[in-house]
Amino acid sequence: MTNITRRTAIAGLSAAATLPIIGSPAFAQTKTKLTVGALRFTSHAASFVAKERGYFDEAGLDVDFAFFQAAQPMAVAIASGDADFAVTAISGGLVSLAQKDAVRVIAGALREEKGVDGQKILVSDAAFQAGVKTPKDLDGKAWAVTQAGSSFHYMGSKIAAAEGVTLEFKPLQKVGAIIGALKSGQVDAWSIVPHIAKPLSGGGAVHIIGNVADYLPDYQVTTVFTSKATAEGEEEKARAFLAAFQKGADDFNAALVDKTAGDEAAEDMVKLIHKYVYTDRPYEKAKPSIVNGAMRITTEMNKASVDDQLAWYDSEGLVTGDMSMVVDGRYL
Numbered sequence: 568m569t570n571i572t573r574r575t576a577i578a579g580l581s582a583a584a585t586l587p588i589i590g591s592p593a594f595a596q597t598k599t600k601l602t603v604g605a606l607r608f609t610s611h612a613a614s615f616v617a618k619e620r621g622y623f624d625e626a627g628l629d630v631d632f633a634f635f636q637a638a639q640p641m642a643v644a645i646a647s648g649d650a651d652f653a654v655t656a657i658s659g660g661l662v663s664l665a666q667k668d669a670v671r672v673i674a675g676a677l678r679e680e681k682g683v684d685g686q687k688i689l690v691s692d693a694a695f696q697a698g699v700k701t702p703k704d705l706d707g708k709a710w711a712v713t714q715a716g717s718s719f720h721y722m723g724s725k726i727a728a729a730e731g732v733t734l735e736f737k738p739l740q741k742v743g744a745i746i747g748a749l750k751s752g753q754v755d756a757w758s759i760v761p762h763i764a765k766p767l768s769g770g771g772a773v774h775i776i777g778n779v780a781d782y783l784p785d786y787q788v789t790t791v792f793t794s795k796a797t798a799e800g801e802e803e804k805a806r807a808f809l810a811a812f813q814k815g816a817d818d819f820n821a822a823l824v825d826k827t828a829g830d831e832a833a834e835d836m837v838k839l840i841h842k843y844v845y846t847d848r849p850y851e852k853a854k855p856s857i858v859n860g861a862m863r864i865t866t867e868m869n870k871a872s873v874d875d876q877l878a879w880y881d882s883e884g885l886v887t888g889d890m891s892m893v894v895d896g897r898y899l
Contacts, residue, residue: 598629599804604641604653605632606742607844609762609860610677610789611654615843616836617815626807632843636741637713645670645794652793652808657876657893659716661792662886665893671798673898674791674809675868676816677760679780683824685862686779686788687764688726693752695774702777706732708755711745714738716885718788719745721876722758724883726782749773760788762844762860787872788862798895809866809898816864823861833858868899 601623605611614632617623623630633650635641639660644650646669654676664670679685690699690708698704705727712719715738727734737754739745746763748754750772758779759767767773779786791812797805821828822836837857838850845853873894880886 598624598627599807600629600631601651601804601808602631602633602649604635604644604650604655605843606636606655607634607846608760609840609844609857610760610862610864611843612819612836612840613676613812613816613864614654615815615840616818617811619839619842620815620818622811622814623808626811628804628807628811636743638717639714642670642792645792648794651797652791652805654789654791656718656789657721657787657873658714658718659880659885660714662716662877662880662890662893665795666886666888666890668795668892670792671795671895672790672792672868672873672893673798673805673895674812674866675787676789676791676866677862677864678788678869678872679783679786680863681780681784683861683863684761684859686722686758686760686786687768687775688756688758688777688779689749689764689767689773690756690776691749691752691754692772692774694755695776699755700776702726702782703730703732704776705730705734705756708734709737709753710734711748711754711757712736712738713740713742713745716880719758720885721879722779722783722786723756724879726758726777726779729782760860760862762856765859766856783872785869785872787869787876790868790873791866798898802897805898813866816866819861819864823858824863868894870894870899 603614605614618630638655638658641653641655642661642664645653646664688702710723720736723734739748745757749757768775793805822832837854840857841850841853877890
């Protein structure tokens with residue numbers, strides 16, 4: 568959300584500001600209030616780290632979070648002004664809003680990377696016992712999605728095409744509803760980040776049968792996006808947000824992905840994330856899921872992956888027309 572006070576604060580910044588200036592005390596004297604859309608996933612940890620470790624404060628940003636349960640409502644929140652920035656997967660709703668000049672993708676976030684355990688393909692125990700042991704066995708099965716045009720729809724469609732099978736896509740609106748339906752056998756299959764997939768598979772009601780990266784190597788899972796007005800008219804604010812977000816990502820990657828920061832830093836990182844993720848579980852029970860769910864987070868974007876996603880929307884008829892405005896190239 569943007570108001571006159573924020574515009575006034577941002578307007579006072581030099582257009583030639585550099586990252587050291589953005590992080591300087593002079594910049595931080597005036598705080599710009601922001602609402603950031605997120606999911607309570609480990610994959611959104613960069614924002615949580617930037618908030619908890621003061622990187623947003625250093626960048627002159629006073630950040631609050633608005634939590635969602637699916638990607639498309641976040642795009643609507645950006646377009647309506649209920650959130651200033653958001654981090655989630657590209658969806659059909661986001662693309663449509665970009666075509667209407669409401670939102671813009673400005674950076675990468677979570678991505679699949681060779682050598683880093685990534686998103687898993689899951690099936691219900693009922694499907695598994697009926698012989699669905701690999702993705703090639705999914706023909707005719709029900710694949711869960713939040714909405715048509717969601718990242719879950721994209722992943723399922725690409726996996727099906729690669730294996731030469733047909734899937735029935737079932738929209739269930741929320742991740743929690745999908746988990747319940749998968750456990751009970753109301754749907755057969757789904758794909759999700761490892762910090763959710765691995766605990767689910769440990770109980771016997773759900774089984775892992777493959778990796779998304781085998782079908783979508785270097786997949787740009789999530790992106791950072793904002794309104795067109797912010798991307799084009801408040802570039803300093805957007806760059807300040809991205810600089811702080813990247814600092815949070817660097818800490819996260821060092822602690823839990825590259826594991827170069829040491830055991831104490833890893834423990835501190837898990838405790839920080841637990842303030843936002845698996846908050847209904849005791850720390851010791853939440854810790855394994857958080858640690859096992861660490862994937863690379865970086866503002867660097869795999870544009871080829873994003874282009875493939877946009878091409879898929881067009882080929883499926885979910886979104887048609889010019890999509891060149893979805894990504895704001897000045898931030899790449």
